[in-house]
Amino acid sequence: MKIHRIIKFALVALVLIAAGVGGGWYWWQSRQDELPEGLASGNGRIESDQVDIAAKSAGRVREVLVQEGDLVSVGQVVARIDSAELQAERAKYAADVLSEEVSMLEAQATVSQRQAELILKEANLRRALSLSGTGSISEESRDEALSERDSASSVLEAAKKNVEAREQSVVAAKALVAQVDAQIADNTLVAPVRGRVLYRLANPGEVVSAGGKVLTLVNLAEIYMEIYLPSEQAMGVALGSQARIVFDGADFAVPAKVSFVSPEAQFTPKQIETRSERDKLMFRVKLRMPTSLVDSHIEQIKTGARGVGYVRYGSNQPDWPDLLQKRYQGDPLDAED
Numbered sequence: 001m002k003i004h005r006i007i008k009f010a011l012v013a014l015v016l017i018a019a020g021v022g023g024g025w026y027w028w029q030s031r032q033d034e035l036p037e038g039l040a041s042g043n044g045r046i047e048s049d050q051v052d053i054a055a056k057s058a059g060r061v062r063e064v065l066v067q068e069g070d071l072v073s074v075g076q077v078v079a080r081i082d083s084a085e086l087q088a089e090r091a092k093y094a095a096d097v098l099s100e101e102v103s104m105l106e107a108q109a110t111v112s113q114r115q116a117e118l119i120l121k122e123a124n125l126r127r128a129l130s131l132s133g134t135g136s137i138s139e140e141s142r143d144e145a146l147s148e149r150d151s152a153s154s155v156l157e158a159a160k161k162n163v164e165a166r167e168q169s170v171v172a173a174k175a176l177v178a179q180v181d182a183q184i185a186d187n188t189l190v191a192p193v194r195g196r197v198l199y200r201l202a203n204p205g206e207v208v209s210a211g212g213k214v215l216t217l218v219n220l221a222e223i224y225m226e227i228y229l230p231s232e233q234a235m236g237v238a239l240g241s242q243a244r245i246v247f248d249g250a251d252f253a254v255p256a257k258v259s260f261v262s263p264e265a266q267f268t269p270k271q272i273e274t275r276s277e278r279d280k281l282m283f284r285v286k287l288r289m290p291t292s293l294v295d296s297h298i299e300q301i302k303t304g305a306r307g308v309g310y311v312r313y314g315s316n317q318p319d320w321p322d323l324l325q326k327r328y329q330g331d332p333l334d335a336e337d
Contacts, residue, residue, distance in 0.1 A: 042227030234283030
C-alpha cells in the first residue's frame with residue numbers, strides 16, 4: 001500500500017513538473033509571437049571575457065593581494081613572485097658593468113697616450129725630412145723616423161678599436177642588467193583590466209611554472225549577452241544597432257548594442273531554447289552593454305545572469321514595445337549611446 005502511494009505521488013509530481021515546463025514554454029513562445037515584425041529575440045546569459053594573470057617565468061609565489069570576488073582596477077598590483085634569485089643575479093651583472101666601465105676608461109687613457117706618442121713621432125719625422133734635404137742625416141735615419149711614425153699611427157688605431165670594443169662590452173653588460181630588471185618587474189603581477197577576481201589559482205609559498213596562472217579575472221569592460229537567431233533574422237541585424245536585454249524576473253530593459261554578428265552558422269548550443277526544433281543552424285549575435293552603464297552598476301553586474309535579448313532586423317524598424325522602453329530607476333535615457 002505504501003509503495004502504491006509513493007508511485008502515485010511520483011506520478012503527480014511528474015505531471016506538475018511537465019505542466020510547469022509546458023506552461024513556461026508556452027509563455028515564452030507566446031512572447032515571441034507577440035513581437036512585431038522586424039523585432040527578434042533570443043535567450044542568453046550575461047558573459048564576459050576572462051583574463052588570466054600568469055607568471056612569465058617560473059618562481060615561488062610570495063604574496064597574493066586579492067581574494068575571489070574582489071574588484072580590481074587597471075594597473076593594480078594583485079600578486080608578487082619571489083625575486084631573490086633575480087636580485088642576486090642583478091647584483092652580479094651590475095658588478096660586471098662597473099668592471100667593464102673601468103676597462104673602458106683604461107682603454108681611453110691608452111688612446112690618449114698613443115696620441116701623444118704619435119704627435120712626437122710626427123715631429124721627429126718632420127725634423128728628419130728637413131735635415132735629410134740638407135744632407136745633415138742619412139737616408140737610413142729618415143726612413144727610421146718614417147717607420148716609427150707609421151707604427152705609432154697603427155698603435156693608435158688599435159687603441160681606438162679597443163675603446164670601441166670596451167664600450168660595446170659596457171652596453172652588453174648594461175643590457176643584462178636591464179633584462180634582469182624586466183624579469184623582476186614581471187614578477188610583480190598587475191591587473192591589465194578592470195575586473196573582478198573569478199579564481200585564485202595559487203597561494204603564497206606555491207611554486208608556479210613559466211606561464212603558470214595565479215588569478216583569473218572577469219573583464220568588466222566587456223559585458224555582453226550572446227543570442228542565437230535564424231538566418232532570415234540574423235542577416236538583417238546591423239552592427240552598432242540598438243538592442244535591449246531583459247533579465248529573468250526583471251520588469252525593466254537594459255540598453256545594449258549589437259557588437260558582433262557571426263558570418264557563419266552553427267548548430268544551436270544545448271542551453272539555448274529555440275522556437276522550433278527545426279532551427280538547428282543559427283547565427284551568433286553579441287549584444288554589448290555600454291561601459292558607462294556597467295560602471296554605474298558595477299556592484300550589481302553578475303555574469304551568468306540569464307535573460308532575453310532583443311534586436312531589430314531588416315528594413316522595418318519598429319518602435320520598442322513598452323516593456324523594452326522601461327529603464328532601471330536612475331538610468332539616464334542616453335545610457336545606450
